[in-house]
Amino acid sequence: MRHVAALAGVGVKTVSRVINGEPNVSAATIAKVREAARTLDYQPDLHAGNLRRADGRTRTLGLLVGSVDNPFAGAVHRAVEDAALGRGVAVFASSLDDDPDREQEAVSAFLRRRVDGLILTTVSESQAYLAPELRRGTPIVFVDREPAGIVSDAVVSDNAEGAATATRHLVERGHRRVAYLGDRLAIQTARERRRGFLEELGRAGVATRDLPVVDGLHDEASARRAALELLSRPDAPTAIFSSQNLVTIGVLRALRELGRHHDTALVGFDDVPLADLVEPGITVVAQDPQAIGRLAAQRVFARLDGDDAAPARTIVPTRLIERGSGEIAPREV
Numbered sequence: 001m002r003h004v005a006a007l008a009g010v011g012v013k014t015v016s017r018v019i020n021g022e023p024n025v026s027a028a029t030i031a032k033v034r035e036a037a038r039t040l041d042y043q044p045d046l047h048a049g050n051l052r053r054a055d056g057r058t059r060t061l062g063l064l065v066g067s068v069d070n071p072f073a074g075a076v077h078r079a080v081e082d083a084a085l086g087r088g089v090a091v092f093a094s095s096l097d098d099d100p101d102r103e104q105e106a107v108s109a110f111l112r113r114r115v116d117g118l119i120l121t122t123v124s125e126s127q128a129y130l131a132p133e134l135r136r137g138t139p140i141v142f143v144d145r146e147p148a149g150i151v152s153d154a155v156v157s158d159n160a161e162g163a164a165t166a167t168r169h170l171v172e173r174g175h176r177r178v179a180y181l182g183d184r185l186a187i188q189t190a191r192e193r194r195r196g197f198l199e200e201l202g203r204a205g206v207a208t209r210d211l212p213v214v215d216g217l218h219d220e221a222s223a224r225r226a227a228l229e230l231l232s233r234p235d236a237p238t239a240i241f242s243s244q245n246l247v248t249i250g251v252l253r254a255l256r257e258l259g260r261h262h263d264t265a266l267v268g269f270d271d272v273p274l275a276d277l278v279e280p281g282i283t284v285v286a287q288d289p290q291a292i293g294r295l296a297a298q299r300v301f302a303r304l305d306g307d308d309a310a311p312a313r314t315i316v317p318t319r320l321i322e323r324g325s326g327e328i329a330p331r332e333v
Contacts, residue, residue, distance in 0.1 A: 062111075
């Protein structure tokens with residue numbers, strides 16, 4: 001900073017005021033300081049500047065998503081970044097990979113960097129370890145999954161209702177042997193989607209005791225193996241509800257390997273890339289990850305701007321997109 005001041009012919013304090021965007025600096029002085037900074041390739045030390053900044057902020061957010069491999073997480077990430085960019089805020093992002101230890105390690109890393117707020121997808125049984133941060137006034141917004149052990153802002157999809165919509169769609173087309181392929185039950189969203197599936201079948205008067213319900217699937221490979229096994233049975237399901245986008249892709253691979261993609265209905269929870277380009281197209285209950293990320297970022301910034309209202313749970317609706325696979329009628333048995 002001293003070098004920038006010398007080159008611009010101003011004092012160090014003036015350089016500091018320009019860098020931090022403080023008022024009452026002439027346009028000509030601002031231009032000189034910025035030109036000197038560019039010439040010297042000067043980048044301000046945000047952590048050091050934070051010690052002197054009146055609001056004590058670092059202009060950063062910590063974002064924890066499920067996995068960067070998942071398009072849903074990528075869309076949430078982009079929406080948060082877009083919202084933060086307009087406020088001159090940088091986003092530090094990390095993947096959870098549904099590992100409780102990784103969750104707490106990532107959050108600790110964010111806090112060591114003194115981020116101004118947190119947007120978190122979590123998997124631990126309890127997030128009570130964050131209670132001290134809430135007491136300190138750190139804004140924390142949970143996305144996709146609601147927190148346990150503490151009360152905080154959350155932005156989530158209507159998982160149970162979305163699963164019920166998918167199930168109802170299949171039942172209304174005459175399906176009674178509907179299989180459920182779901183994620184790990186340690187994950188809150190997986191439990192909610194399973195509940196929505198079973199409760200909707202109950203409302204429709206469909207016995208669920210003998211229907212295949214397969215949990216613990218988390219990627220394409222495990223879902224493909226489970227679907228291949230189910231479809232090879234004499235009493236194979238006439239329809240499948242897959243409760244996660246990577247599971248849907250695994251099921252689709254199994255259906256196509258066995259040549260069953262035209263006689264077995266499929267509805268997936270969450271959209272998948274190129275779902276409208278395969279034949280038949282994949283019917284899905286789509287979430288809105290862009291809205292989830294945008295609303296979460298808005299909530300964090302509202303808290304930083306002084307909003308002290310009670311924590312809010314914001315539910316983002318899902319919508320059914322019919323593309324063909326979910327409209328296949330039950331085959332003759």
